[in-house]
Amino acid sequence: MKNQKNTKKNEQKLEFFTVDGENLKKIYIHEPTISAGFPSPADDYIDTELNLHKYLVKHPAATYFVRASGYSMEKAGIYDGDLLVVDKSQEAKNRDIVIAYVNGEFTVKRYIIEKTKVILKAESNSKIYSNIEINEETEFEIWGVVTYTIHKNK
Amino acid sequence: MIALADCNNFYASCERVFNPALKNKPILVLSNNDGCIIARSNEAKKMGFKMGEPVFKKKEFIKKNKIEMFSSNFALYGDMSNRVMSILMEESPETEIYSIDEAFLNLNGISEKEKFVKKLRKKVMKWTGIPISIGIGPTKTLAKIANAKAKKEKEGIYSLKSEEEIKKILESKDISNIWGIGNRTTTKLNYYGIKTALDLINTRPKFLKRVFSINMLKTQEELKGKKRYYINANPEMKKNICTSRSFSKEIKEYDKVKEKIISYSMRGAEKLRKQKGCAQTLTVFIQTNRFKEKRYSNAKSIIFDVATNDSLEIVKKTIESLKKIYRPSYKYKKAGVVLGEIVSEQRIQMNLFDKTNRNKRKELMKAIDKINYLNGKETIKVGTQETKKYKFERQQRLSPGYTTKWKELLRVK
Numbered sequence: 001m002k003n004q005k006n007t008k009k010n011e012q013k014l015e016f017f018t019v020d021g022e023n024l025k026k027i028y029i030h031e032p033t034i035s036a037g038f039p040s041p042a043d044d045y046i047d048t049e050l051n052l053h054k055y056l057v058k059h060p061a062a063t064y065f066v067r068a069s070g071y072s073m074e075k076a077g078i079y080d081g082d083l084l085v086v087d088k089s090q091e092a093k094n095r096d097i098v099i100a101y102v103n104g105e106f107t108v109k110r111y112i113i114e115k116t117k118v119i120l121k122a123e124s125n126s127k128i129y130s131n132i133e134i135n136e137e138t139e140f141e142i143w144g145v146v147t148y149t150i151h152k153n154k
Numbered sequence: 155m156i157a158l159a160d161c162n163n164f165y166a167s168c169e170r171v172f173n174p175a176l177k178n179k180p181i182l183v184l185s186n187n188d189g190c191i192i193a194r195s196n197e198a199k200k201m202g203f204k205m206g207e208p209v210f211k212k213k214e215f216i217k218k219n220k221i222e223m224f225s226s227n228f229a230l231y232g233d234m235s236n237r238v239m240s241i242l243m244e245e246s247p248e249t250e251i252y253s254i255d256e257a258f259l260n261l262n263g264i265s266e267k268e269k270f271v272k273k274l275r276k277k278v279m280k281w282t283g284i285p286i287s288i289g290i291g292p293t294k295t296l297a298k299i300a301n302a303k304a305k306k307e308k309e310g311i312y313s314l315k316s317e318e319e320i321k322k323i324l325e326s327k328d329i330s331n332i333w334g335i336g337n338r339t340t341t342k343l344n345y346y347g348i349k350t351a352l353d354l355i356n357t358r359p360k361f362l363k364r365v366f367s368i369n370m371l372k373t374q375e376e377l378k379g380k381k382r383y384y385i386n387a388n389p390e391m392k393k394n395i396c397t398s399r400s401f402s403k404e405i406k407e408y409d410k411v412k413e414k415i416i417s418y419s420m421r422g423a424e425k426l427r428k429q430k431g432c433a434q435t436l437t438v439f440i441q442t443n444r445f446k447e448k449r450y451s452n453a454k455s456i457i458f459d460v461a462t463n464d465s466l467e468i469v470k471k472t473i474e475s476l477k478k479i480y481r482p483s484y485k486y487k488k489a490g491v492v493l494g495e496i497v498s499e500q501r502i503q504m505n506l507f508d509k510t511n512r513n514k515r516k517e518l519m520k521a522i523d524k525i526n527y528l529n530g531k532e533t534i535k536v537g538t539q540e541t542k543k544y545k546f547e548r549q550q551r552l553s554p555g556y557t558t559k560w561k562e563l564l565r566v567k
Contacts, residue, residue: 061237061244062281064556067563084566089281099566101174106566141174 056148062089064144066099066108073097073108075123082151084108086144097146102132103139108146155290156385157259157271158297159242159278161235162285162305164255165193168234169224171283172556172564180221184209187402188225188550225549233557237282245274250385258294260385271311290314294383295376298333299323299351317379324351324377334373339366351377392429397422398490404443406485411440412476419472419491423465424526426493427519432461434495436468438475443487452479461497464515465522468493 057063068082076097078084084099092098094113099106100120109120109132122129134140161167165183170176180201183193191207198221209216209223216223235254243249248260261267271288278286289300290313297314303323304312314320330340332351346365348354354362354370355377362370372382397418405411415438426433439453454475462468472491554562 059281061240065560065563067565069565070567072567083563088283104175106564108566143174 056085056150058147059087059089062144063087063147066106066144066146068108068149070129071126072122072124072129073110074125076110077151078108078146078149079151082149084146085148085150087147088144090145090147092142092145099143099146101139101141101143102134106143107132111142155261155267155292156294156297156381157246157261157267157288157290158252158294158301159257159259159271159274159286159288160301160305161238161255162287162310163193163195164235164284165224165226165231166195166198167284168227168231169222169553171234172553176222180219182209182216182221182223183226184223184551185226186399186549188223189402192226223551225552227553227555229555229558230553234282234284238278238284238286241278241281242274245277248385248387250387258297258385260387261290268311268313272309275310285310287311291320292379293376293381294385295333295373296320296379299327299331302331320379321352324355327351329354332373332377334369339370342366392431393494393496395422395425395433395493395496396490397425397492398439398488400488401486404485404487406482408480408482411480411486411489412473415440415472415476415489415491416469418489419468420465422491422493423463423468423519424523426463426496427523429496430499431496432463432499433468433493434458434461434497435493436471436475437492437494438472438479439490439492440476440479440486441488442484446485448484450481450484452481454479455494460512461495463499464512464519466515466518 064086066084066086068078068080068084070080078097086099090096092111094111096111097108098111098120099108100111101107102120107120109122112119112121118134120132120134122131132138163181166176166181169181169183176195178197179195180197180203181193181195182191182198182203184190185192189208189210191203191205191209194203194205201219201221203212215221231254238255239249239251239257242257242259243251246259246261247263250258252258261270264270267290271290275286275288278284287301287304287307287310289297289302289304290311291297291300292314300312300314303314304310314323327350329335329343329349329351330337332354335343342365343349343354346357348357354374357374359371359374362374376382399414399418401414405414419436419438435455435457437453437455439451441451442449456471456475458467458471554564556562556564
């Protein structure tokens with residue numbers, strides 16, 4: 001510390017950088033295990049960890065997670081408590097599974113466009129769930145398109 | 155040209171995304187203790203509710219008219235803001251996030267500007283459900299004025315074009331509605347007979363510089379269409395983080411003040427780590443009610459040997475500082491913690507005599523942040539942190555954490 005003044009002219013400020021461990025962990029570099037001989041063709045590839053979130057969420061700004069309740073779509077593989085990945089950026093097409101807001105309630109159904117009408121179809125083994133027909137008086141809005149269903153098995 | 159994109163009644167709009175029944179209904183969003191109005195939907199504005207107004211004054215009216223009230227759900231608003239901003243940043247070549255619900259966009263190089271912002275507005279609406287208004291003008295100050303116009307347009311877009319048109323608008327624009335001009339300055343300007351934006355343009359620059367400041371000169375030039383404020387797409391990290399609150403009830407006991415102040419310092423430290431910064435200084439302050447007879451306020455600042463973002467270290471120093479300024483005979487109304495002189499985590503000046511194992515502590519902080527993120531705020535806290543939070547901070551009308559908590563997701567049948 002005492003030398004600081006004397007060396008001021010040719011002093012180079014030292015800066016210490018700490019290594020961010022988080023960024024390091026995510027890149028696996030496969031090094032060749034044999035030091036001599038034929039190089040493995042795989043050495044040129046650098047693998048990154050598989051990221052399930054990135055796989056499921058194509059448009060992060062437009063993707064929302066929603067919880068299914070009830071069994072109105074069990075034949076489509078959506079069960080009570082399942083997690084639905086909903087993409088609001090997508091335009092709903094015929095036969096997409098959608099989240100819709102109908103007459104004051106959110107619902108998940110299959111979106112069916114017919115020549116003269118639009119139907120939100122329930123796909124259940126139980127008869128307590130009925131299709132919803134959309135007419136001019138229905139308060140109706142498609143909220144988003146369901147892109148994945150996440151179901152817990154264990 | 156510069157565009158200002160501003161979310162319409164942002165907090166109220168966020169509530170509506172997950173609760174469409176609120177469409178076209180009056181909504182109020184309340185401050186931290188459910189005390190004052192901090193946001194209103196258009197319908198509520200029309201009914202005469204004012205910003206900052208205490209709600210208890212209108213209790214009867216609110217009940218009678220079935221006005222929806224919400225505690226401020228900042229987790230939700232923050233998440234929705236991130237979504238809106240990320241879309242703006244992706245689409246526009248240069249974006250400056252100005253506040254939680256506003257951003258300046260640089261439109262230079264875009265050939266069909268109105269078509270561009272129209273598309274942008276539509277995209278934000280579709281992806282997030284948040285309506286935005288976009289004003290276009292030659293400078294930031296004029297873009298802000300254009301935005302106020304855009305809010306009244308059906309399409310939500312307004313572009314200031316010809317000089318004549320701008321002049322006409324400025325003629326009827328009250329000076330208090332100009333970007334960067336506050337209440338006090340307005341009074342002073344009015345005193346000199348400057349009432350509208352056009353009056354300001356027609357004032358001699360020398361006079362403005364002498365009587366007001368260089369910033370007033372800049373505002374004048376911006377109103378004339380000369381750029382004085384530029385788009386800043388890479389703002390430096392916040393230099394200070396202040397976490398403070400007014401208590402809903404006055405507090406006398408040392409232990410209770412301590413609990414409060416520790417939770418502020420924990421929150422501050424968490425914010426600090428989020429922006430990957432370390433603080434060199436810490437200031438703790440306490441205040442009694444300013445309007446009461448027996449007044450006292452004091453602050454204590456300390457400098458850390460090594461800039462830090464370690465909650466435990468910050469809390470320790472916070473308590474030490476509080477001990478020095480706390481006086482038992484007062485009732486306290488407000489307290490806070492300021493973390494100052496923030497530097498990047500990567501550039502800390504090491505201290506040779508530092509005995510703390512910083513890497514180990516960093517891992518610990520990461521673990522704490524992760525647990526709190528996954529399980530909700532303040533799952534893990536230091537031993538003395540306040541436990542019965544809701545006793546003081548009421549949030550009785552909080553909507554679910556639709557986008558931030560697994561247990562509170564939107565449910566669909």
